[in-house]
Amino acid sequence: MTMSSLGVVIPTKNSLAYLPQHLERIAEWLDLAAEVVVVDSFSSDGTVEYLRNHLRHPKARFLTHPPGLYASWNHGITQISAKYVYISTIGDLITRAGLQRLLETGEALGCDVVLSKPRFRAPDGQPLPDIDWPIDEIIRALHITRPRRLHKLEAVLFAMTNLTAALTGSCASDMFRTEVLQRYPFPSDFGTIGDGPWGIRHAADLVWAVVPERFSSFLKHPRSEVHTSELQSPCNLVCR
Numbered sequence: 001m002t003m004s005s006l007g008v009v010i011p012t013k014n015s016l017a018y019l020p021q022h023l024e025r026i027a028e029w030l031d032l033a034a035e036v037v038v039v040d041s042f043s044s045d046g047t048v049e050y051l052r053n054h055l056r057h058p059k060a061r062f063l064t065h066p067p068g069l070y071a072s073w074n075h076g077i078t079q080i081s082a083k084y085v086y087i088s089t090i091g092d093l094i095t096r097a098g099l100q101r102l103l104e105t106g107e108a109l110g111c112d113v114v115l116s117k118p119r120f121r122a123p124d125g126q127p128l129p130d131i132d133w134p135i136d137e138i139i140r141a142l143h144i145t146r147p148r149r150l151h152k153l154e155a156v157l158f159a160m161t162n163l164t165a166a167l168t169g170s171c172a173s174d175m176f177r178t179e180v181l182q183r184y185p186f187p188s189d190f191g192t193i194g195d196g197p198w199g200i201r202h203a204a205d206l207v208w209a210v211v212p213e214r215f216s217s218f219l220k221h222p223r224s225e226v227h228t229s230e231l232q233s234p235c236n237l238v239c240r
Contacts, residue, residue, distance in 0.1 A: 005034070005082055005083045005084055005103060005107075006032055006033045006034060006082050006083075006084050006085075006086060006099075006103060007033060007034060007035045007036075007037070007080035007081065007082035007084070007085045007086070007178060008026075008030070008033045008035070008036045008037070008085070008086050008087075008088050009036075009037050009039065009073065009076035009077055009080065009085060009086070009087050009088065010036065010037070010038045010039070010051075010055075010076075010088045010090070011038075011039045011040075011041070011069070011072045011073055011076060011087070011089060011090075012038060012039070012040045012041070012043060012047050012048070012051070012090060013040065013041040013042070013043055013047070013067060013072075014043045014044060014045045014047060015043065015045075015047045015090040015091075016043075016045045016046050016047045016050055017045075018090045018091040018219070019047065019050050019051065019054070019090065020054075021091075021093075022088075022090050022091060022093070023051075023054050023055060025093045026088060026093075027056065028095070028096050029094070029095070029096035029099050029100075030056065030057055032096070032099060032100070032103075033057065033082075033086075034059065034081075034082045035059045035060075035061070035080060035081065035082060036055070036057045036059065036060040036061070037060075037061050037063060037076045037079045037080060038051055038055070038060065038061065038062045038063065038076075039063045039064075039065050039072045039073070039075055039076035040062065040063070040064055040065070041064075041065055041066060041067040041068070041072055042064070042066070042067060048062060061079065063075065063076065063079065068188055069188075069191075069192050069194070070185075070186035070187065070188045070190075070194040070195075071188045073087060073186055074181075074185040074186055074188070077178065077181045077182060077185070078182060080178050080182075081178075082178060083177065083178060083179075084103060084106055084175055084176065084177055084178060085175075085176050085177075085178040085181060086099065086102075086172075086175055086176075087171045087172060087174075087176075088172060089170075089171070089172045091123075091219035091221070092118065092170060092172035092173070092216065092217065092218055092219055093172075093216060093217045093219075094118075094172065094173065094215060094216040094217075095215045095216070097215060098116070098213070098215025098216055099175075101116075101147075101211060101213065101215065102114045102116065102174070102175035102211065103175060105147040105175075105209055105211055106175050106177065106209070108147070109147065109148075109149040109207075109209045110149075110207060111149060111177070111207045111208065111209040112176070112177045112180040112206040112207045112208070113168070113174060113175070113176055113177070113180070113206055113207070113208050113209070114147075114174060114175040114176075114208075114209045114210075114211060115135055115138075115167070115168065115169060115173070115174050115208065115209065115210050115211065116135070116169075116173045116174065116210070116211040116212075116213065116214065116215065116216065117133060117135045117136065117169055117170075117173060117214050118169070118170050118172070118173045118214065118216040118217050118218035119214055119216070119217050119218070120217070120218050120220055121217050121218070121219060121220070122219075122220060123219065123220075123221065128220055133165060133169045134158060134162040134165050134166070134167050134169065135167075135169050135210060137158065137161075137162070138150070138154075138158050138210055139210065139212050141158075142154070142210075144210055144212050145212060146212065147209060147210070147211045147212075148209060148210055149207065149208070149209045150207075150208040150209065150210065152204055155167075155203045155204070155206070155208045156203045156204050158203075159199055159200045159203035160200065160203070163200065164196075165196065166193070166195045166196035166199055167196070167199035167200070167203065167208075168195045168196075168198070168199050170216070170218045171195055172216065172218070173216040173218070180206060184198070184201075184202050184205065184206075186198050187201075
């Protein structure tokens with residue numbers, strides 16, 4: 001997998017409290033990326049200044065977009081030219097080996113979307129109880145023990161039987177083929193749960209794969225932040 005294969009989008013909005021740890025962790029794998037696009041939604045807490053001073057990448061670009069979770073994601077994704085795109089939502093972390101695993105799976109199986117499941121943690125870093133997501137049902141039903149491409153009928157079936165939960169789970173645990181997200185952007189008219197309808201709408205259009213290993217973590221924000229921060233990952237609201 002060459003470095004030119006991966007582009008990273010970092011959406012931000014008043015994310016300063018979580019940036020030091022986030023940048024420390026992504027520094028472990030950022031050299032894998034050919035390009036990094038930061039999309040900020042009018043932060044007023046020093047988020048952009050902190051990123052400009054501490055984000056170390058030779059091809060980092062900073063864009064501004066009005067608040068709107070998926071609209072900001074889509075805007076950043078349009079700027080990516082690499083084959084694959086990873087959405088690095090602030091506070092959600094992934095290991096270098098995990099990111100490489102997603103990339104290798106996408107290439108080996110010829111996929112548009114590669115799904116994996118994170119572990120869950122609180123803002124203080126403590127682990128939280130597991131939550132059953134659609135990917136768990138897929139892994140159990142299909143007895144998946146290694147990366148596996150889904151047949152089109154399987155993807156449609158699991159999408160349609162999980163109408164209240166996102167097939168994608170946490171997008172910060174997944175990998176997407178850039179051209180697919182540019183052709184089928186996330187809908188922005190579903191508030192903070194747009195990747196759920198996106199998965200249902202495009203289950204039959206795309207090639208999906210599942211990786212059973214867990215190598216990322218999902219930050220469960222305090223409930224007060226769920227209602228005020230548009231950076232809150234969709235599954236905090238849908239996948240309970």
